[in-house]
Each structure stands twice: as C-alpha cells, then as structure tokens.
Amino acid sequence: MDVRSSGRPGRRGAGPAAITATLAAAALALTGCAAPSTLSASDDRVQVVTTTGLLADLVRNVGGDRVNVSSLVPDQADPHSYEPSLRDIRNVVYADVAFSNYLLLEQQAIIKALDANLPDEVPNISLAEGAVKYAAEIIPLVENVALDTIWLGMRVRGTGEQYGASRASDVYVSGTGVDGPGDLVAYLTESFGNPEFYVNSTDGFDASDGYRDDTATLPPDAHTHMSWAFTEPGIYRLTMRAALAPEPDARTVDLGKQTFTFAVGVDPHSVPGMEGAEVLNGGHADVTVDIDTGELYLLVDPHGGDGHAHAEVFDPATTVIEVPNKALHEIPADEGFRFLGRPGDPIFQLPQAVLGRHVHGEIDPHLWQDVGNAISYVELMRDTLIQVDPDGAREYRDNATRYIGELERLDADVRGTIATIPESRRHLVTTHDAFGYLGAAYDVQISGFVTPNPATEPSLADRRKLAETIRNLRIPAVFLEPNLVTRSSTLTEVAEDLGVAVCEIYGDTFDDEVTSYVEMMRFNAESLRSCLSEPVERIG
Template sequence: MPHVSRRLSGLVVAALALSAGCAAPEVLSASDDRVQVVTTTGLLADLVRNVGGDRVNVGSLVPDQADPHAYEPSLRDIRNVVYADVAFSNYLLLEQQAIIKALGANLDPGVPNISLAEGAVKYAAEIIPLVENVALDTVWLGMRVRGTGEQYGANRASDVYLSGTAVDGPGELVAYLTESFGNPEFYVDSTDGFDASDGYRDDTATLPPDAHTHMSWAFTEPGVYRLTMRAALAVSPDERPVDLGEQTFTFAVGVDPHSVPGMDGADVLGAGHADVTVDIDTGELYLLVDPHGGDGHAHAEVVDPATTVIEVPNKALHEIPADEGFRFLGRPGDPIFQLPQAVLGRHVHGEIDPHLWQEVGNAISYVELMRDTLIGVDPDGAREYRDNATRYIGELERLDAYVRDTIAAIPESRRHLVTTHDAFGYLGAAYDVRISGFVSPNPATEPSLADRRRLAETIRNLDIPAVFLEPNLVTRSSTLTEVADELGVAVCEIYGDTFDDEVTSYVEMMRFNAESLRTCLSEPAESDR
C-alpha cells in the first residue's frame, strides 16, 4: 500500500489555488423559464438535479472543494439567492452562519426556504446527537441492586455489598464516585491491592436493595482488564452477610474490543447506560444495559458478562488534571483512560450531527423532501418530479447495498476510521464502522497537543493501517499527516461534504468512500509487516 494516496501529493497546490478564488457557481436568472433553485452546497445541488431534471436550474452557494463550515457568500451568491424560486440548505450548523443569513435576508417573501436536515426527519431520516465532549459518548457504567431479597428477610434497611476482589490487567483500575464538592469516594482501587481478610469494607460499594449508583472508572494503561466482583447481602447489622455470587467483567481499554483473547465472538458494550448488577433474588451478577442511555432502565436488557466486552475507547483518554484531588490517579499530565461518571438523564449533547447524507437512507429522505417541495412550487411538473425521484431512489437503494457490502468485506477488527474531523458518525452507525478518532471535532478548531497525543495513541493501540483525509481540508490537516508519517501508516482519501474534479456526484462520493475504506483498512499496518 502506498504511504500517501496518489492524488494527495498534488492537493496542497490545488487547495492553495482554490483559496485564491473558487470556481463561480451556476447563475440563476429571472428570464429562465425553469424553476430557479439555490442550494448551499454542491452535494445538495446534485440531489436536486436528479429530482428536478430539465425543469430546474440549480446553483450552489458553496463552490466545490470549498468548506461549507467556513465559506463566506459573495455578491454573486447573493444575486442567485434573490432570483431563487426555492432554497435548500442542510442547516444544523453545517453551513457558515453568513450563508444562512444570506438566504433569510434575500429570498423573496413566500419562497420556500427548506432546512433539509430538520425536514427530512418527517421522511424517516435518522439523526445522531453531536456530543460536546466526546469523552461522554461512551458507555456509562454504574452499580445496581435488583430484587427484594425477601427469601433472606431483607428490607429497606438491609445492605448489599458489591466488592472488587481481583484485577488482572496491564495497569491499575480505580472505580470512584465524585461527591458534590469534588471529593472522591472509592469503590474499587487496585493500587493498594485486595485484602479479603477485612470483610466487606475495602473495595466495596454498599447499596440498599433496589438502588444504583453512578461512578467513574479509570485505567492507567491500555490493554485488557478482568475485574472479579463478589456480592453479599447483610440483612441486618447483627447478622453475618450472605454470600450471593461472584463474576468476572472484561474491559478492552484503548484496544480492539473484538480481539480480546478468549472472547471470540463476544458482544461489545460501548454505549448507553449499563450497571454491574447483583440480583439479590437469584444471586446472579450480570450487566443490566439500556442502549438508549436511560437512567431508569425501563427498557434494560440482562447481558452475560462471560460473553461481553466493555469497551473503553481511545476517545476516553485524558490527562490527569493538576487538581490535588486527583493525585490518586497519578501525576498531573499523565494519560489515563476513563469512563465518566454519568449524570441524571441523557448525555450532554451539543447540536445534532449535520452530516446526515453519510448514510444513504438519509439522502433518500432528502430526495423525498425535495420532490414534494418542487411539486409545491411547480405543480405542473408533479409527474416528472415523482418519476425522477422514483428512478433516483432506486439508484440510491442500490448504492446503499453496495456501500454496505463493500464495507462488510473489511475484517471487523479493522473497521476503524480515523480522520480529519468528526463528520462520519452516520457512516459509522449505518455501516458498522467504528469512529475511533479524529484530529478535532470541528475542522475550524486548531488541534491541541493533547488532541495530537490522543490521535497517536489511538492509531498505535488499535494497530490502525490507514488514516483518512478529506481532500478539501488538506491545508488544515498537517496534524493528521504528520502523526501518520511518524507512525508509518497510510494516508487515504475520504469525502465528507464537498466534491472536486475527481468525484462529482453524491453516488460517486459514497462509492469512492466505501472502496477507499475497503482498500486501505483491509491490509495490515506497516508496523505489523
């Protein structure tokens, strides 16, 4: 595999030329009998042309190869807005705010101004929350008691003990809860060993029946950890606790959760709300999992720890803060993996991820919304718009199958996408690709030294053979290419939200991305050869 894609060597020159002046968009005109359509991006313009056919004239505000996150509209762009009969934007903060303002201020009253990402939800589009702190987008792992323990005479005053008795792994494991004023309360701490002679005091969470607690889980080194936990029920202070059972829980920390020794075919738990749970009616210890992150576990499922790996991904890698309250984790600045302590309710989310089209099914929803909007503007063309949309949706359904089958050919343990910025969540969710890392959440954000270290750790720990670069962001991707060069991995291309001279349509873009992933990820990393 070449270290750098054959086209990337020339992309810097092309991008610099682009910054001096992008190609002008198509011109809308009041004298043109066709429906005048303005879109914010070339990708949306391509979808509209497939639906509108000869009845529409389409102009895009953001030129190909330009970044919609940063592009400022020109006077020519404003002119196109003035002449538009309908406008399509993606919105959800994809486009530079100046573009959205230009549409709102210059469209004639009554001209449909359609936000596709929002409107497509009515056409069954799936949306993904964009997490403000990516470290929170992991599994939330707490501890829980289920059942009443009536057969033992338990009541509300009884105590249930969940104790850590052993940890096997490359580093230390600490499970703790941060109290209201920031002081840690320790539940499991392998740094001082495990002493069974002290009963149910050290390394123990004490809970009443039918209760649960949130906590943070910290790991000092990447690798596989196996934590053994024991449960007991103390019906009253005067009685000896009743031993209920013991179970081992497996964590994949910063490494591929599908390649844990002795766990072939295991399920991977990487999201939602889960609890290490003891059932005081049956004596079993298991994982109680709500994949939707709910706190009440109304839709929770019982999961067998013997066939489940709890994932602690590389995005959970942090530096220990300087605050003295965290000295128990190590020295300030040292790296540490941490599953965060959950709060009541859902994760702390920012906007909805705006890159819906990376799942072809969402692009179909865009097409259906475009079809109905054009029919509303031009009822005489209703039949043509419906026919065009039906034909194109059939093509997109075939594209969806092609992308799915192509990516499925990549070994599951190698389906890790590391790229320029966080724009491929929909592709990952729809086609079973793990978004294992990116330089920064937003392409306009300068990566920090911590971002760079986290990126390098991700690539190294997961033995990733290639990282992916969006051609239009090449001049702002030095961190990605430098880290790839240092680690000896390939740099391959992937398209996010814009076209160029090589990829000129949505169908071409999605086919290219699927083929690039298959080609670059199916081979081992150079360091493995």
C-alpha cells in the first residue's frame, strides 16, 4: 500500500513496506488528543509538517498564506511520550518540508515516523542542530547535575623567592575553625576510594597539633582537587591559615589567615552582613595561598579551566561560595563514607572536580525557552522555505523580518518582567529539567525539578530532595506544566505538605489558554513574577 500514490508528479514517496510497517505500529497508538490540520497533495500551498505545535506556530509566522502547516504532536500532548497516529503518517507523506526540534526532544517513534515516510528529496530539518549556524546558543546536559556546581580546590600561587622557597618547600593550608549549623569535611578521594582529609570539623580543631591535622600540604605553584561536604543546610564560615616552610625542618613563615563563607542549600544573596556580595556558583575555583604577596583569596576561572590562564581574584570578605540544593545527596551505604554520617542521611557536597568539563554527550533540547534561540529557528525556517519555494522569497523575508522584530520586543519584555523579581526569590522548581535556557538567558536559578525527564518515575530520594530544596530556600511557589498535571502528583503533594503555591509554566506545548509562542513566553514571565515576587509566609 502506497499512501502517496496520488502524490504530485515528479515526487517520490516512501517505500510501501516502510509505510505499511509504520501505519501498523501507529494504529496501535491512536490517542484521544485533538487531530491536527491535514496536509494535501491537491493544495497549492507549501505543505509543512512539524513535530510540535510550537514549531508550527513559528513556521506560520514566517510562511503566512503560502504555507499549510500540520504538527504531529497535538496541543496538550507531551512530545517526550506521544505516539504518532495514522493521520500523522499521512501528513508526513504529503509534506514538502519537515521541521523537527530533535536532540532527543521528541519521542523516538515520532522521529522514526518522520524519517521513514518523508520523501527522499524533501528537506528534513533538525532545528536545534541547524540553528547553531544562526547563532543559537546551546547548553550541555551534565551527566550528574551535582557536577554542574562550582569546583573548589586548594592552590599555591607564586614562587616565594623572598623567603628562599624552592620546589622542595612545603606550604601548609590549614582549617582552624568552622562556624555553621553542621560539620564540614574537605577531602580528596584517592585512586582506590580511600579519603584523605584536609579539613574535618567532626573531631574539632586542635591548635597544638600544629600543621598536621586539618591541613593540606602542597609545594609551590601546585593545586589539588577535593570534595567539600556539609551535613546541614545554612551558612558556614571556614577560617583558614597558611604558612610556608622554605626548607625541610626550617622555621615556618606565617602567611596569615582568612575566612571563607559558604551558603549551603540556602539563598546565597541573603547572607547576614554580606548583602550585595559576589556569589560563586560555577566554574573552577581554588582557596589560594599567594606565597609572593602573603595573601589568602579565591582564584576563580568562571569557564572551568584548570590552568587559570583567565582566572580572577576574589576577596573572601565580599564573596559567598554557593553550595546549591542540586548538591544534596544521600550518604551511600559503603563503609568508606561513614565519616560523613549514617547511610541514607542527606548531605550537601561540592564534588571533586575532574580534569576538563565533565558533561554527558547530549545537549538540552529546549532551546526556545531563550527567545534569542527562537529567532535563530525563524531564520533557519525562512531560508528553508525560500529553498523549497523560491517564488515566495520576498514574502518569507518580509514575514520573518516582521516576526523577528516582534520576538526581539518579546525578549526585552521577558527580561524586564523577570528582572522585577528580587534576585533572592528568583528560584524555579518545576516538574522536569526543561527550563535551563530560560534560567541562563533571564537570570533565573533552576533550583530543583522532580525528575530529569517527565517520563521518569521519581524516587523517594527525589521527593525528599525536592522538599529539602523548597524548605531550605523558602521558595513561595513551584511551577507545573499544564500538560503534565496527571504525572505531577509528587510536585503537588510536596507543595501541599509545605504550604507553597502551585503555579503554571509552559514548556513544550500549547493549550486552549496559551495558543502561540509569544503568548507562552509572556505567560511564563508573568507567572514567575506574580508567584515569586512576594516572600513566603509559611513553610511547614
């Protein structure tokens, strides 16, 4: 059976076997969602198929009256899990051009239906990948969200020539006291998993021990990675001192002391006495001893480089190191971690950095949450339609220019609306990890989500971590995507338990209330503003 047997002359349909197989699979997956518009071989307009309604809206703004557009995923359906129907397959077969987001956004069955049934000569555009050539900015998905925090180590900077130092010299960096609600342990995991402690407040600080306990010993111009663990949320102030032994058994030279402030699981912008301080929450940083100047400070490379070629010096007196709620874990059952507490207890931990940026080989596919990326999509759509329909080039260019102007105004409005939210309340907790671009573009902290993917069932540990995040940050509202209401019981139950509001935010799809991309972005910005601007009164 060849569905395209009545197609336009000169255009070749997909093979009958491929179409029949796909139709058979689709027949088992018919849904109750509203049917999309229909493409037709007898329609003189350019027939466009998209995977989602959001992409269809962008195409309609560029194509105008010259295009007939149908999306495979209906409004209110989830592109992560939707299975294509018989009507969807038919629309693919009659398309003159196809636009998908890809980067694993859509359910694989959708991509298979598109690729198996689209005629060979028809442009099949993966927008998220293609838009990079139009200046779209992409965000890597980290393999472990806890790694997407600041990497904090210790470093010795300088030569110490004025003290007679050489490569055989020792520099001591010692913890002398911790003021905070729990214990702090800074340690290095060795090759076989054994911890080497640098700072450990669980057994106190004994000044009589000199430079043995709670001390990292480093040669000049060296650094070490380490993990930093905190047993309770709150503000920690760690006092450290440094000394130099120019030669073995020589008298040490005192290089002074400094206090470093950590905001663990709480708002880093509201540390008492440090309002307006610089907040470090990413990149590679080191507690640094400068043996040329005799100072202790933070040396920070915001891009995560290991050589600090572009590093900046930060004064610990005016800097807060953030340990976010994404760094909250449960202590594993392995006996090697008993120094942190009992198995299953929650603990905050900045991870021991690895050389290079440790990311999974995937990209966050939700690019459109940054309006600038949506503009790149529009430019790629414009050029693709001109390629398919050169006679409409002027109309496509004019439509795109008009729409890009509207999107540029939208971008400014979204930025302005979100900027009215006090920075300390600009925390987004939602159903799944779909708003990284919104956070990066408009300065919103993505402080938590139920699961990385809406198709994943949350565990009890996920639920506990979510509740701890909301409680620690005193978040007044969490945000729920309307199309995921039936799969968001964890989020709503936690919100009800803690007495916080549940507000709406749109991620992948439209509904009867929000019917266009521009409406969606304006709605999201206003929802964030209205739900987060007021401080929370009670969290149980």
